[in-house]
Amino acid sequence: MNVQLREPPQAASSTAIKTAIADCDIHPARATADELYPFLAKRWHAHLETFGVHAYQGMMGGPPYPKAQPNASRRDAYPPEGGPQGSSLSFMQKQLLDPNNVALGVLNPLNTGQGIRNQDLAGAICSAVNDWQIEKWTSKDSRLKGSIVVANEDGVSAAAEIRKRAGDKNFVQVLLLSRNVEPLGQRRYWPIYQVAEEAGLPIGVHAFGFGGNPITASGWPSYYIEEMVGHSQCQQTALASLVLEGVFERFPKLKMVMVEAGFGWAPSLAWRLDKVFARLHAEVPHLKRKPSDYIRDHIWWTTQPMEDPENRDHLFQTIEWIGWDKLLFATDYPHWDYDDPSRVLPAGVSDANKQAFYLDNAKKLYGIA
Amino acid sequence: MARHVVAPVDELPPGSRKSIEIDGRPIVVFNVKGEFFGLLNRCPHQGAALCEGPLIGLASSSDPGEIEYTKLGEILRCPWHGWEFDIRTGQSYCDPRRFRVRAYPVNVEAGTNLVKGPYVAETIKVAVESNYVVVDL
Amino acid sequence: MTSPIAGGVDRDLHPAVPHLTSLLPYLNDYWRDQVTTRGMTDLISQSYPLNSPISSRPDWRPAQGKPGSDIADMQHQALDKFGTAYGICNPLYGVQMVFSEDMANAFCRALNDWLVKEWLDKDDRLRGSIVIPVQSIEKAVAEIERCAQDKRFVQVLMLVMGDMPLGKRHYWPIYAAAERLGLPIGIHAGSAYHNPPTSVGWGSYHIEDYVAQAQAFQTQLTSLIVEGVFARHPNLKMVMLESGFTWLPPFLWRLHKFWRGVRMETPWVDRAPLEIVRSNIRFSLQPVDAPPEPDTLNRLFDHMQSDELLYSRPTIRIGSSTAMTCCRRDYRRISCARSWSTIHTRLIRA
Numbered sequence: 001m002n003v004q005l006r007e008p009p010q011a012a013s014s015t016a017i018k019t020a021i022a023d024c025d026i027h028p029a030r031a032t033a034d035e036l037y038p039f040l041a042k043r044w045h046a047h048l049e050t051f052g053v054h055a056y057q058g059m060m061g062g063p064p065y066p067k068a069q070p071n072a073s074r075r076d077a078y079p080p081e082g083g084p085q086g087s088s089l090s091f092m093q094k095q096l097l098d099p100n101n102v103a104l105g106v107l108n109p110l111n112t113g114q115g116i117r118n119q120d121l122a123g124a125i126c127s128a129v130n131d132w133q134i135e136k137w138t139s140k141d142s143r144l145k146g147s148i149v150v151a152n153e154d155g156v157s158a159a160a161e162i163r164k165r166a167g168d169k170n171f172v173q174v175l176l177l178s179r180n181v182e183p184l185g186q187r188r189y190w191p192i193y194q195v196a197e198e199a200g201l202p203i204g205v206h207a208f209g210f211g212g213n214p215i216t217a218s219g220w221p222s223y224y225i226e227e228m229v230g231h232s233q234c235q236q237t238a239l240a241s242l243v244l245e246g247v248f249e250r251f252p253k254l255k256m257v258m259v260e261a262g263f264g265w266a267p268s269l270a271w272r273l274d275k276v277f278a279r280l281h282a283e284v285p286h287l288k289r290k291p292s293d294y295i296r297d298h299i300w301w302t303t304q305p306m307e308d309p310e311n312r313d314h315l316f317q318t319i320e321w322i323g324w325d326k327l328l329f330a331t332d333y334p335h336w337d338y339d340d341p342s343r344v345l346p347a348g349v350s351d352a353n354k355q356a357f358y359l360d361n362a363k364k365l366y367g368i369a
Numbered sequence: 370m371a372r373h374v375v376a377p378v379d380e381l382p383p384g385s386r387k388s389i390e391i392d393g394r395p396i397v398v399f400n401v402k403g404e405f406f407g408l409l410n411r412c413p414h415q416g417a418a419l420c421e422g423p424l425i426g427l428a429s430s431s432d433p434g435e436i437e438y439t440k441l442g443e444i445l446r447c448p449w450h451g452w453e454f455d456i457r458t459g460q461s462y463c464d465p466r467r468f469r470v471r472a473y474p475v476n477v478e479a480g481t482n483l484v485k486g487p488y489v490a491e492t493i494k495v496a497v498e499s500n501y502v503v504v505d506l
Numbered sequence: 507m508t509s510p511i512a513g514g515v516d517r518d519l520h521p522a523v524p525h526l527t528s529l530l531p532y533l534n535d536y537w538r539d540q541v542t543t544r545g546m547t548d549l550i551s552q553s554y555p556l557n558s559p560i561s562s563r564p565d566w567r568p569a570q571g572k573p574g575s576d577i578a579d580m581q582h583q584a585l586d587k588f589g590t591a592y593g594i595c596n597p598l599y600g601v602q603m604v605f606s607e608d609m610a611n612a613f614c615r616a617l618n619d620w621l622v623k624e625w626l627d628k629d630d631r632l633r634g635s636i637v638i639p640v641q642s643i644e645k646a647v648a649e650i651e652r653c654a655q656d657k658r659f660v661q662v663l664m665l666v667m668g669d670m671p672l673g674k675r676h677y678w679p680i681y682a683a684a685e686r687l688g689l690p691i692g693i694h695a696g697s698a699y700h701n702p703p704t705s706v707g708w709g710s711y712h713i714e715d716y717v718a719q720a721q722a723f724q725t726q727l728t729s730l731i732v733e734g735v736f737a738r739h740p741n742l743k744m745v746m747l748e749s750g751f752t753w754l755p756p757f758l759w760r761l762h763k764f765w766r767g768v769r770m771e772t773p774w775v776d777r778a779p780l781e782i783v784r785s786n787i788r789f790s791l792q793p794v795d796a797p798p799e800p801d802t803l804n805r806l807f808d809h810m811q812s813d814e815l816l817y818s819r820p821t822i823r824i825g826s827s828t829a830m831t832c833c834r835r836d837y838r839r840i841s842c843a844r845s846w847s848t849i850h851t852r853l854i855r856a
Binding site for chain 1: 558559560666667668669670671672673674697700701702703704705706707708709710711712713714716717718720721722724725726728729732733750752753755756757759760761762763764765767768771772793794795796797802805808809811
């Protein structure tokens, strides 16, 4: 397609955001396949070129459910200097950070070592990605903060990586994905929680990942839309597992963020958990509090993809049930289902709630002044 | 209604598009197989610049698994959320009743009946022999 | 304790097979010997452990044997007590867990015959759901056609967690048969355990499996809608049993939002998902996953954006909730009359 532009288009939002915001879900990308090599031991260069990555799903390149746009990203987010969307700091500054007045941008790298079956490779890539986040992003723009990615299926390696980065101001959280070999509450993941709690780091649980399980409890669906809608259900079951296994009883200072799975489902899930717990608590005597109490105290949600009912009062009621203090604004830049900060909240929100929603909740959770 | 020159017609061959600003409004003009279409360059959903979106066909179906694919090259897919707009009418296909992009009629006019616009200098230069693409606003 | 409307329909009764040997009279010689010679014991699903509090109300639990296994108990506790006009029996016997399609077929046929002889024949108020061997689509269709000849079968029963998402075309011959015969499909909570019982793997607990039923109903709803089941079978009705409903509004918001952007992937979905749900699907009120405050419940009803989606009358199943005492009673009566009659048309004619 021959696209000729007289001048590059500006995002329509740029004039609307006067106050600073936090964007709690930005996806930085590698410009080239070997951009990680400087941070990765040489033995892995040859390994990757020979064997590639072996994930918990069959495709060597690309996802099993093809995306809605190339690289699952906005088509206008290709950097002018080349490379995929999200791979250029200068273009990210120009297109996202500067016009939207982003004071705090949380980086959640995907396509890391997570979901890889070779645990040594997984750990090596994750550590390299963490080094890359500092070198390319957080050391160059102080608004950006990284997430510590870890080999999620290897508790020992993951704990070591978190300990290595603990106290490093380049990072504000640990990153996990919602779909793993087992539900996230299972004990194999507890070493991660223990060390994160010790380090005072929240854990972001981002949609996606593969653990070898079909992505519904009734097998593999046909379509990408089912995967996208299904992140809501996967996040619900991951959270239910965390609560019911007693992760928050065992690690009472741990905080978690549900990232990119929506939040509208939260009240119904919390109510269901409480209802069933009232009758079945004998099975889970390690829980000393109601499930909704654990959720209230330990869980935050990023807002993208923003819930979009026809009647905005329904949205407001839902948020009231969750708490305006629990939502963290996110764009999901550069992904295609991006939420523009100037368009995402309907009218009728108080200034205090807007301030919390767009910035203060994130600063408080991540300990940013 | 005022007419504004966009570009000489041979700067906009079939398959190409041009985005411009006229009176503060962002416009994108397409040449689809020799026919010209114009749209406000702002998606009614969240404001994405539509000029960055691909032109595809319209997928419709009378039975699951059977797909009729028509209007090739006439459906603009928003570069963000992928909403589909018919570039002839601005009609969206996700929620036809509610969302529509403003469509601007675009005609090819011969060189002599021009109003002053951003290309005024250039068009005057090549005025009488060429066809010009003119936009009605 | 809320009183259901006298003369109403109980849509979710669970007569229990006392033991696999109860089905022996209904099996042929080969299968009868297979059961006894190989020492097969029982087909109890983990979804409903016998002594779990959610498997039976304490006052409905007999001194001996499985709750729901004695027709006299059901008549006394569920039918007579509430003046029920009709009760639909949904046996939750674990036949879906079996892997062999021939064995599943034999057990399903026996189960359906058992239901007729030991329940439907003994009380005119009772109706049945056809339990089908989903392990073989061909055999499932044959069983629907066989049982449908008895007009007291008013529904086809499937589980919400099976081998494949329910919208997949693999299952469509079942839907075609049901639509042709005027039978709704009842999708009930429970798993065949042929896949992990959550979308993120195997959890540890029964409570976890039970909570996960809600998410399973959600993904199945997505599948049924986007695969175009109701585009192909516009007259087919489905009822979600023991699904609850408070998850439905935010679910539809999300599905609608993504449908707009990825419409081209499934272009046969030519109506908004809410409209498809409104025309073809209904949801049981139970469990009411919400606090019992009238304000909250009334807001949730508003979020539903439709008066027709619920079986407004609380289904009398073992373990029913008392939350409905707080609901708008007038709303319930209106929707009850309109809603159920369009789903279970056979109830009136049988």
